[in-house]
Amino acid sequence: MTSKIWGGRFQSATDAVLEAINVSIDFDKRLGPQDIRGSLAHIAMLAEQGVVAPEDAARITEGLTRIAGEMERGEFQFSRTLEDIHMNAESRLAELIGPAAGRLHTARSRNDQVATDFRLYIRDDIDALDAQLADLQLALVERAMEEAGSVMPGFTHLQSAQPVTLGHHLLAYVEMIGRDRGRLRDARSRLNECPLGAAALAGTSFPIDRHMTAKALDFDRPTANSLDSVSDRDFVLETLSAAAICATHLSRFAEEIVLWSTPQFNFISLSDKFTTGSSIMPQKRNPDAAELVRGKSGRIIGALQALLIVMKGLPLAYSKDMQEDKEGAFDSLDSLSLCIAAMAGMVRDMKVNRERMKAAAGAGFATATDLADWLVRKLNLPFREAHHVTGRVVALAEGKGVGLEELTLADLQSVEPRISEDVFAVLGVEKSVESRVSYGGTAPDNVRKQAQSWLDRLKER
Numbered sequence: 001m002t003s004k005i006w007g008g009r010f011q012s013a014t015d016a017v018l019e020a021i022n023v024s025i026d027f028d029k030r031l032g033p034q035d036i037r038g039s040l041a042h043i044a045m046l047a048e049q050g051v052v053a054p055e056d057a058a059r060i061t062e063g064l065t066r067i068a069g070e071m072e073r074g075e076f077q078f079s080r081t082l083e084d085i086h087m088n089a090e091s092r093l094a095e096l097i098g099p100a101a102g103r104l105h106t107a108r109s110r111n112d113q114v115a116t117d118f119r120l121y122i123r124d125d126i127d128a129l130d131a132q133l134a135d136l137q138l139a140l141v142e143r144a145m146e147e148a149g150s151v152m153p154g155f156t157h158l159q160s161a162q163p164v165t166l167g168h169h170l171l172a173y174v175e176m177i178g179r180d181r182g183r184l185r186d187a188r189s190r191l192n193e194c195p196l197g198a199a200a201l202a203g204t205s206f207p208i209d210r211h212m213t214a215k216a217l218d219f220d221r222p223t224a225n226s227l228d229s230v231s232d233r234d235f236v237l238e239t240l241s242a243a244a245i246c247a248t249h250l251s252r253f254a255e256e257i258v259l260w261s262t263p264q265f266n267f268i269s270l271s272d273k274f275t276t277g278s279s280i281m282p283q284k285r286n287p288d289a290a291e292l293v294r295g296k297s298g299r300i301i302g303a304l305q306a307l308l309i310v311m312k313g314l315p316l317a318y319s320k321d322m323q324e325d326k327e328g329a330f331d332s333l334d335s336l337s338l339c340i341a342a343m344a345g346m347v348r349d350m351k352v353n354r355e356r357m358k359a360a361a362g363a364g365f366a367t368a369t370d371l372a373d374w375l376v377r378k379l380n381l382p383f384r385e386a387h388h389v390t391g392r393v394v395a396l397a398e399g400k401g402v403g404l405e406e407l408t409l410a411d412l413q414s415v416e417p418r419i420s421e422d423v424f425a426v427l428g429v430e431k432s433v434e435s436r437v438s439y440g441g442t443a444p445d446n447v448r449k450q451a452q453s454w455l456d457r458l459k460e461r
């Protein structure tokens with residue numbers, strides 16, 4: 001017999017390489033609080049059901065409470081020879097209270113234990129991310145309100161398309177983040193079932209009350225199938241998938257911040273708080289935080305892929321491969337949290353160069369669609385024909401090296417004689433955005449209304 005908790009049938013010690021590949025305490029120690037919480041619920045239930053005597057249960061509860069305190073104060077001594085968080089906690093319990101500690105693991109396995117711990121952990125993390133995302137939305141909405149009338153170029157293919165407002169652009173991200181929060185909420189509600197009591201895979205012969213432990217741990221109900229309970233990691237996959245989509249949104253915005261803060265665009269300036277210098281080029285102000293948000297999306301997306309690949313070939317029920325679910329998940333959710341904080345900081349802090357954005361908004365004949373729409377409205381041309389006429393006007397302006405609103409009436413009439421003086425009212429960028437009053441469009445009044453409705457919703461919660 002070896003000294004391991006599971007060592008009854010083993011004659012000799014494990015190889016150092018096995019220990020090295022098997023050990024998980026370095027990363028799963030952060031499940032300590034969840035592990036103790038699960039054990040407390042389990043022992044209370046065992047006592048209630050008469051499976052463990054009240055005196056033993058009381059000592060176990062006392063010991064676990066002490067361990068929780070030790071972990072909280074950073075005094076707990078984690079040992080790598082004890083493999084993982086579950087055995088570290090149990091072994092410390094034995095040190096504290098003696099052989100009665102051995103009764104805690106009745107009707108339980110590390111398989112249902114780790115599934116429970118990880119669900120509790122992910123649930124807490126989702127709640128924390130949701131609060132952070134709400135704060136980022138608030139930062140965006142407040143800026144959107146200030147910039148509701150600030151005209152900027154809207155792009156398709158990164159070519160000037162039509163003028164929009166910065167407020168409208170920022171609110172686009174508020175919508176995306178709203179859906180990200182919805183996805184996290186969905187994941188949370190689906191994961192909120194308690195696997196504890198599924199034991200190793202088949203359930204147990206002890207008269208346990210799984211509804212009691214589920215309730216004590218704030219789960220909606222116990223999981224229904226013991227095999228599924230210990231095999232399922234789709235609660236992690238779903239959360240990582242929501243994280244990957246969210247990171248993709250943040251990365252796109254980060255890319256825009258990188259672009260907008262170049263001297264060539266010069267739409268925004270990041271403050272010293274969110275820029276770094278170069279060790280060789282004294283003029284540089286580098287948007288490192290935005291670049292890292294863009295960059296970290298790589299590892300967040302990677303964590304999802306890695307776990308999908310780990311899971312896809314596993315027969316039921318538990319296999320040790322599943323221990324590989326944690327590092328990627330921790331890294332993904334930690335990284336996402338940092339990215340959200342960095343984005344909120346940059347949004348609150350950035351200076352908007354309104355004049356420069358407005359000037360850029362007119363470049364590239366961005367009001368050509370407004371001219372075409374005018375031709376449809378005033379001259380009753382079919383849109384396709386109006387498009388053609390406008391194309392010729394654009395070519396004329398391009399040839400003369402001027403913007404559309406700088407052409408003379410005679411220039412315009414040389415293409416279409418029926419064009420009249422009032423066309424100039426639609427050729428300016430401000431008029432253009434003001435005219436986009438359709439529901440969800442970029443008109444400043446729309447943007448203010450949308451921003452207000454988001455403010456109301458964000459303050460409700």
Ligand code: ARG
Nearest residue numbers: 024084110111114320322323
């Ligand atoms: N450390 C393990 C994990 O994270 C706990 C479950 C181990 N179960 C087992 N039968 N070896 O997956």
